[in-house]
Amino acid sequence: RTYAHTYTHLVMFQDVHVMIFIGFGFLMTFLKRYGFSSVGLNLLLAAFALQWGLIMQGLWHLDDGKIKVSIFKMINADFSTATVLISFGAVLGKTSPVQLLIMTILEITIFSINEHLVAEILEANDVGASMIIHAFGAYFGLAVARMLYRPALRNSHENDGSVYHSDLFAMIGTVFLWMFWPSFNSAIAESGTDQLMAVTNTYFSLAACVLSAYAVSSLVEHKGKLDMVHIQNATLAGGVAVGTCADMDIGPFGAMIIGFVAGIVSTLGFKFLTPILASNLGIQDTCGVHNLHGMPGILGGIAGIVAVALGKKNGSAAMQGAALASSLGFALVGGTITGLIMKLPFWGQPPDQNCFDDSIYWEVII
Amino acid sequence: RTYAHTYTHLVMFQDVHVMIFIGFGFLMTFLKRYGFSSVGLNLLLAAFALQWGLIMQGLWHLDDGKIKVSIFKMINADFSTATVLISFGAVLGKTSPVQLLIMTILEITIFSINEHLVAEILEANDVGASMIIHAFGAYFGLAVARMLYRPALRNSHENDGSVYHSDLFAMIGTVFLWMFWPSFNSAIAESGTDQLMAVTNTYFSLAACVLSAYAVSSLVEHKGKLDMVHIQNATLAGGVAVGTCADMDIGPFGAMIIGFVAGIVSTLGFKFLTPILASNLGIQDTCGVHNLHGMPGILGGIAGIVAVALGKKNGSAAMQGAALASSLGFALVGGTITGLIMKLPFWGQPPDQNCFDDSIYWEVII
C-alpha cells in the first residue's frame, strides 16, 4: 500500500477507535450504579481484546512467519473487539472481570475463524460487518446470557435501571457511535468510490433510522412519550443494518429504507421482545443487544443477500446466505460453550444481590 | 473533484458533524430537567434537518434532473441543520417536538433561498457563515420566540436554570464546539492556502475570545466571580464573528481583534441585554442565542464588509452589506411567519407549568 492509502486508514481508525472506547463505553453507563464498570471494564476488555485480536487475525495472514502490524490491521483488531463489547452488553452487570476476560479470549478466537471463513472461503461481502460482528456478537452474547441465567433476577433488580444523569452519560456514547458509524462501515472498504459510497449510505440509513425510532417509540409508549432506552439504542440500528450493503450501489433511498426498517424493528424489539426473551426463554439481555445488534444484524445480512441477487455488487447470494448462517451458527454454538465455561464456579461471578453494582469490584465512596 | 479533495472534505465533515450532534446537543443540556430533550430532540431535529437540507439545497443544483450526493453536499446539509439548532436554542423548553419539526421544514426552506441569493446572486463571501447561518438562525429563532411569547414565564420558571452537573454536561458541548470551529469555518473553503488560513484565523479568533469573555465575565459579576453561562457561550462568539472573514487575508491580529471584540459583546449581551429583551420586548431567549449567534453574526458580517472594502478578498463591500441585510430580512420575516404557524393551537405546545421539563415528552423515572 502507498502511504496516502494508509493515512486514509489512520483517519478511519481514529473514528472507529472513538466508537469502541467512548461509544460502547458510555452507551453502557445508563445503569444507575454501574458506570465505573461500564466504561472501566469496557476499557480493560477492549485494550486486551485488540491485542488478542491482532494475534488471532494475524495468524491467518502470516507474512514470512511473522505478524506484521499496520493501521489496516489495527482497524480489524478494533472490529474483533467490537464483537466482545456487544456480547458484554448482553451480560452487563452479571459477570466478573475474570469471566469477561475468558469470554474475550474465546469469542475473539471463534470470531477470527468465522471471519476467515466468511471473507476468504465464502468470499461474501460484509464491509460494515452486519453479520460477522453485529449478528455474531449479539447471538454469542445471548447464548452466554442464556447459560448464565439467574432465576432470582426474573423480577427486576433494584439497580437494573437508570437515573436521570446516567441516561445523559449514555447519550454521549449513543451520539459518538451515531456520528462515526459511517467510518465504521467504510473503514476497510476499497479506497475511492466504494469507500465514499459506504460513508454516504451509512449516513442516510442512520438519518432515516432516527426518524422511525422516534416515531415508533412515541407510538408504543404511554401518552406518546419517548423512552430513553429506545433513543439510546434504536437510533443506531440503521448503522448496523446497512453494514453488509454499505459499499454496494443501493442508492440513498435503498439505504434509507434499510435504516427506516431497522429503527422500527429495533424499537419494537425493546418494547415487546426483550421482556418475552427474559420471562419465557431465560435470556436476560441487559442492554438489549438483540434489538440493537442481533435483529438489525440479520436484517443487514438479508439485505446483503437481496442486494447481491439484484446485482448491486459482485458476489453470490448463496454465499451471502451461507455467511449469515455461518455467523449465527458460530455465535450460538460458540456462545453456548463459552457460557458453560464461564459458569464454572471459580471465576468470581457476583452473587445475585450484588449484580448491577459497582461497589463489588470498585472502591466506591458512598 | 478529485478523490483527494473529497477525502479532505470527509475529515472536515466529521468535525462539523461532531459540532452539530455533540456540540449543539450538549451545549443545551445546561437546564436542570431538560437534558433528555436537549440532546435527544437535537438528534431528532438534526437527523431530519439534514435530509430536508439535502433536498432543499439540492434543488438549486440539479444535475441532469437529479440531486447528486457528495461529502461536500453533506457538509452543506449539516450547515443548514445548524440554523435550525440555533433557533431551537431560542425556544428551548417551550415548544413541542411537532412544533420544532414544522420550524425545521420552514426554516431550512427559507435558509436555502437566502443562501442561494447570497452565494449565487450577490456573490458575497461568507465561508464560515456568520451571516447566512449564525445571524440568520439567531434572528429567525428570536422572531419565533417573540411570536410564542408567554407572559406567565416573565418571572423566571423554577426549572429555567441549571444545576451543578447539568452545567458540566453543557461544557462538553462548549468544548467540542470550540475545538472544531476551525473546521466549521474552513470546511467549504477553497482547498489549499485559503482553507488553511480559515483554520488559523478561526483558531486565533477563538483564543482571543476566551480571554475577553473570561475578563468581562469576571468584571461584571459580583466579587469578580465567573458566570458559567458566559463561559459556556461567549467563549465561542469568536468562532461566529470570524466566520465571514475566515478565508480572507486578515492576519492573526485581525482575527484576534474580531474574536476579542466578540467575546466582550457576547458577555455584555448575556449580562445586560437578554433581561431587557425578555422584559421589554417579550423575547424570551432561553439559551441566549442573540449573544452567541446574533450579535457576533452581525459583527462578522460587518467585519466582512470592512475586510472586502480593504481588499482582503475579491468581492464588493456593497454586496457583502446586501448579504447581511438579506440574511436578517429573511430571518425576521421568515421567523415571524413561522412563529405564527407554530402558534396554531393543535401542535401540542406545552402548557406554561410544564415548560423546561423533560417529563412531558419523555418517560422519566423520578
Place this chain on the structure above:
Amino acid sequence: RTYAHTYTHLVMFQDVHVMIFIGFGFLMTFLKRYGFSSVGLNLLLAAFALQWGLIMQGLWHLDDGKIKVSIFKMINADFSTATVLISFGAVLGKTSPVQLLIMTILEITIFSINEHLVAEILEANDVGASMIIHAFGAYFGLAVARMLYRPALRNSHENDGSVYHSDLFAMIGTVFLWMFWPSFNSAIAESGTDQLMAVTNTYFSLAACVLSAYAVSSLVEHKGKLDMVHIQNATLAGGVAVGTCADMDIGPFGAMIIGFVAGIVSTLGFKFLTPILASNLGIQDTCGVHNLHGMPGILGGIAGIVAVALGKKNGSAAMQGAALASSLGFALVGGTITGLIMKLPFWGQPPDQNCFDDSIYWEVII
C-alpha cells in the same frame, strides 16, 4: 512543505487539540466540587498558553524577522500548553486564576528555552516529549506545589475527593486522552514510516499499560477491588513513557514492555508514593501528576537513552541523558522560582477552607 503534508498535520492537530481541551479538562473534573474550575480554567489557561507558546517558540524560529504561523507550529503551541496543564494538575484546587496565569507565562518561557536546548543544541530525540513535556511539566508543578505547601491541608480536606458522577466525568477525559495519544506522540514525527511507527508503538504501549494498571490496582487494593484514581490515570502512563522512543524501531514488544512497566510504576506511585510526598516532603500533588507524568516521563527518557544506545535511532545516548537532566533541572529550578513568585500575597490565593471549591471563583447555585 507541501499542502498534503500540512493536511496530515491538520488531522494530527485536531486530535492533539481534543487531548488538550477535553482530555486534560475533564480528567481533572474528578473532584466533587471543582468541576467548573477544572474544565473552565483548563480552557482559559490553554487558550492563553497557546498564544504565549506561539510567541515564545516563534522567537527561536523567526522568518524574516516575523513569526510565521502554520499548523505545525499550532501543534507545538498545544505541546507547550500541555506542560502548563500538567503543572496545573499538581496545584489543582489551591491556586487562583491569576496565580495560574502567572505560572503559564513563566512556565512556557522556561519550557521554550529547554525545548530549544534539547532539540537544537543537544539534538536529542524526544518526538512524543516524555522528557520535555511530561517530566518537565510534572516536576515544574511539583516544585510549585512544594513552594505553595499548606500545612493545614495535611489532613485531607473535605472537598479533596470525588463523588460517583464526578468520577464518570473524569473518565471522559481519560478515554479521550487514551484514544488520541498515538496522535500526540506522532504529530511532529517525520511523515511516512516514522510517523506511522510512532502511532503503532504508542498504541501498543497504551494497550499493555491498561493491563498492568488494572492488575496492580486490583493487587494493592482491599479485596482485589479497583481504584478509580488508578484507572483514570495509570492507564495513560504508557503513552507518556513511550513518547521519547515512539518513532524509534523498538518493535511492538519493546513498546509493550515500556507501557507495561509504566502502568506498574504509575499505579504503585499513586498507592504508596503520593502519600509519602505529601506527609514527608510537603508536596501536595492533587492529581498525582508525579505518577502519571513525572515517573513515566523519566522512564521514557531512560528508555530513549537505552534505545539510542542500542542503535534504534540515530543519536547519542549521552545527549539523550543530557536532555533528560536538562529537562529535570529547568523544571525544578524554574518551578521553585515560579512557586516563590506565585506565593507573593497579592495574587488572590484562596484560603485553606475554600480550597477545592468552585464557589470561590464561580457563581454556583447551591
